[in-house]
Amino acid sequence: EVQLVESGGGLVQPGRSLRLSCAASRFKFDDYAMHWVRQAPGKGLEWVAGISWNGLPLGYADSVKGRFTISRDNAKKSLFLQMSSLRPDDTALYYCAKAEDTFGWTSFDSWGQGTLVSVS
């Protein structure tokens, strides 16, 4: 069974930076696109960013464009999200999610348990 474990969340002041990581295992990591999805407390899901199997960014949500950068290290089976100029409305549980297919956009078939980012 696919395993995704996020880390790096925490309490940070507005304007500061934070780097999230996601360790993947039990699947061929470099075959799949990966995404970050967030969920503000008590709110719905919001797609944040995606990256192709070979490291090309697929896209960013307008709300984070220019502030967040997605990257991956296939050798270490890891996904990253570099977040800068953080704002209070970035406060959320950040999930790492695996794309279901090689296209990378059809759906997200495996999710981690999330890492909480609080901006205050």
Added chain:
Amino acid sequence: QSALTQPPSASGSPGQSVTISCTGTSSDIGGYNYVSWYQQHPGEAPKLIIYEVIKRPSGVPDRFSGSKSGNTASLTVSGLQAADEADYYCGSYATSNDFIFGGGTKLTVL
């Protein structure tokens, strides 16, 4: 891109069927067969239950089914069980490399 539109709540009695709608535009739901549905129980991560409009991942009961007509997708849960009580989110690929979710529907089993 605006969020897809879902009813905030839905309900049904055990054994009944309930359908949750998800309305978008021709730039997302209407333009692609890449609608997916996710079930989320309190305190848990979302779980994929429908992808590419009608497909079910391995292990998802056939009580869950998806469909689409024009710019509106639907999730039907048949033979409602207590364990189906959860939040349900639709999602769709959208033009210009974007992915949007619906606002979520809280399903209550009466």
